[in-house]
Amino acid sequence: MAIHGLKTKKLNLRRTPRPGETIVQGLLFLCGFFSIFTTLGIVYELGKEALLFFQMPEVNILQALTSAEWKPHVGKFGIWSLVTSTLMTTVIAMSIAIPLGLGVAIYLSEYAAPKTRSMLKPILEVLAGIPTIVYGYFALMFMTPLLRTIFGSDVVQIYNTASAGLVMGILILPLITSMTEDALGAVPRALREAAYGMGATKLEVALQIVLPAALSGIAAAIIIGISRAIGETMIVAVAAGAGPNFTFNPFEGAETVTGHIVRISGGDLAYDSIDYNSIFFLGLLLFVITLTLNIISQRIVRRFREVYE
Amino acid sequence: MTQPSTERSPFVLETKDLGIFYGDFRAVASVNIPIERHKITAIIGPSGCGKSTLLRAFNRMNELSTGTRIEGEVLFEGENLYHPMVDPVEVRYRIGMVFQKPNPFPKSIYENIAWGARIHGYKGKMEELVESCLRQAALWDEVKDKLTQSGLALSGGQQQRLCIARALAVQPEVILMDEPASALDPIATLKIEELMQELKKNYTIVIVTHNMQQAARASDRTAMMMINHERSGTVIEFNETQKIFTNPKDKRTEDYVTGRFG
Numbered sequence: 001m002a003i004h005g006l007k008t009k010k011l012n013l014r015r016t017p018r019p020g021e022t023i024v025q026g027l028l029f030l031c032g033f034f035s036i037f038t039t040l041g042i043v044y045e046l047g048k049e050a051l052l053f054f055q056m057p058e059v060n061i062l063q064a065l066t067s068a069e070w071k072p073h074v075g076k077f078g079i080w081s082l083v084t085s086t087l088m089t090t091v092i093a094m095s096i097a098i099p100l101g102l103g104v105a106i107y108l109s110e111y112a113a114p115k116t117r118s119m120l121k122p123i124l125e126v127l128a129g130i131p132t133i134v135y136g137y138f139a140l141m142f143m144t145p146l147l148r149t150i151f152g153s154d155v156v157q158i159y160n161t162a163s164a165g166l167v168m169g170i171l172i173l174p175l176i177t178s179m180t181e182d183a184l185g186a187v188p189r190a191l192r193e194a195a196y197g198m199g200a201t202k203l204e205v206a207l208q209i210v211l212p213a214a215l216s217g218i219a220a221a222i223i224i225g226i227s228r229a230i231g232e233t234m235i236v237a238v239a240a241g242a243g244p245n246f247t248f249n250p251f252e253g254a255e256t257v258t259g260h261i262v263r264i265s266g267g268d269l270a271y272d273s274i275d276y277n278s279i280f281f282l283g284l285l286l287f288v289i290t291l292t293l294n295i296i297s298q299r300i301v302r303r304f305r306e307v308y309e
Numbered sequence: 310m311t312q313p314s315t316e317r318s319p320f321v322l323e324t325k326d327l328g329i330f331y332g333d334f335r336a337v338a339s340v341n342i343p344i345e346r347h348k349i350t351a352i353i354g355p356s357g358c359g360k361s362t363l364l365r366a367f368n369r370m371n372e373l374s375t376g377t378r379i380e381g382e383v384l385f386e387g388e389n390l391y392h393p394m395v396d397p398v399e400v401r402y403r404i405g406m407v408f409q410k411p412n413p414f415p416k417s418i419y420e421n422i423a424w425g426a427r428i429h430g431y432k433g434k435m436e437e438l439v440e441s442c443l444r445q446a447a448l449w450d451e452v453k454d455k456l457t458q459s460g461l462a463l464s465g466g467q468q469q470r471l472c473i474a475r476a477l478a479v480q481p482e483v484i485l486m487d488e489p490a491s492a493l494d495p496i497a498t499l500k501i502e503e504l505m506q507e508l509k510k511n512y513t514i515v516i517v518t519h520n521m522q523q524a525a526r527a528s529d530r531t532a533m534m535m536i537n538h539e540r541s542g543t544v545i546e547f548n549e550t551q552k553i554f555t556n557p558k559d560k561r562t563e564d565y566v567t568g569r570f571g
Binding site for chain 1: 368370373375398399400401402403405406408410412413414415416424425428429459461472475476478479
């Protein structure tokens with residue numbers, strides 16, 4: 001049955017080779033493989049160097065994990081003085097970034113007029129584009145003096161974890177905001193309409209319908225924010241303090257894990273010296289902390305999220 | 310705000326020269342129809358003639374999209390819904406809605422019903438309310454053993470009845486239904502239609518439908534909509550359903566209901 005000069009199709013159901021398809025598929029696989037390979041490579045390198053550290057005669061792992069004295073030159077490797085200051089800056093940063101980030105995201109997604117949104121979003125993106133070294137000096141030159149004026153300069157030291165944490169919160173804010181806004185925006189309009197159609201207010205719709213439905217995306221945003229805060233280096237290196245200090249006072253200077261790595265590796269560091277190996281141990285520690293957080297959060301999200309499709 | 314009548318008017322809703330705009334475009338023009346209490350009023354007409362837009366004007370859902378406005382009035386129990394002092398949240402509390410695609414909340418079946426009652430400060434026994442709403446929506450027997458399961462685990466037809474039950478939970482006076490059966494199979498559709506006949510004893514129903522037989526079977530009154538020469542949708546004929554289908558006055562209505570076009 002030839003229609004308008006089209007040739008009659010011969011019945012042929014055999015596979016035809018499609019080289020284009022194969023090449024593209026191969027390339028895409030390579031991209032995926034590359035990122036996984038890189039991750040594995042980093043983990044391998046970290047593990048290998050950290051193992052060298054563990055094998056050194058002066059290192060006692062049990063002592064390292066239970067003590068707060070980090071004095072590599074006298075063979076004391078208690079991680080807690082570094083870890084607590086990392087946790088402190090992280091907690092301070094997240095206590096700024098999570099409520100503010102969620103608030104801004106809910107405002108942008110549920111309340112803001114399209115015009116307001118198109119003005120606010122680029123401003124937030126600028127915030128995300130500022131180099132972290134600038135944030136570091138912002139903490140040192142602006143936030144610290146501000147804290148000293150408020151709480152008194154005898155209370156707040158020049159280098160302190162509070163100022164570094166607060167500024168880190170501002171750094172992480174756009175990350176949390178944009179990821180949360182994406183998650184909220186992905187909640188189907190039909191769910192909002194259903195709720196509005198029952199006489200729900202904007203606040204009820206935003207907090208009780210949209211937010212729970214977007215929970216998995218929001219949790220991912222928070223976790224990435226926390227990982228970022230734990231790994232953030234420049235701000236804490238500049239503003240948090242340059243010496244291990246086991247304290248829970250946010251107004252004292254205290255070196256974080258990343259800050260310590262930067263300071264130690266900044267000088268001449270001999271390969272296979274104990275200082276050199278110790279920073280790989282600290283790197284591995286950071287990696288383990290973020291990995292654990294990821295796993296825990298996935299568990300939590302799986303339990304509480306509302307699947308809408 | 311208008312005449313304080315001693316007796317309730319037979320009309321729950323009434324439009325007065327209602328026009329609805331999207332930006333500068335007048336999507337619906339000069340609609341004057343009364344919605345009778347405890348009756349099912351169907352709105353029919355070809356695609357894009359503004360049926361859903363008109364329906365959504367009855368509980369101010371249109372204004373959830375930016376750039377919409379209306380002219381004229383929509384009276385609810387004699388009061389203009391679009392008076393500046395009227396809160397759209399209160400309007401939607403009294404005039405509920407069921408949508409084209411079933412859209413249960415991603416919560417449990419129980420919570421789907423309880424949520425609406427809770428946000429409006431329902432003080433009674435929640436279990437009883439949930440059961441009564443599910444019974445009214447003819448869904449109780451099918452779901453009574455799985456109230457804690459997600460509403461999305463139900464079949465399409467069950468989901469739509471859950472949405473109806475959910476609308477009932479806030480005890481509205483009017484239920485607007487926007488093609489509630491168009492995504493359902495014939496058996497589920499029939500169930501929804503039977504349900505509507507039950508519901509009209511206690512509620513007033515306005516339904517938009519594409520399905521001519523559905524309008525003929527299930528409604529008491531029918532509004533026929535059509536695009537006018539300015540490309541705005543308007544009601545060209547409004548009458549008892551039986552008359553619309555057996556003895557239409559307008560030639561276009563006759564052509565449409567007999568399937569000659571559309």
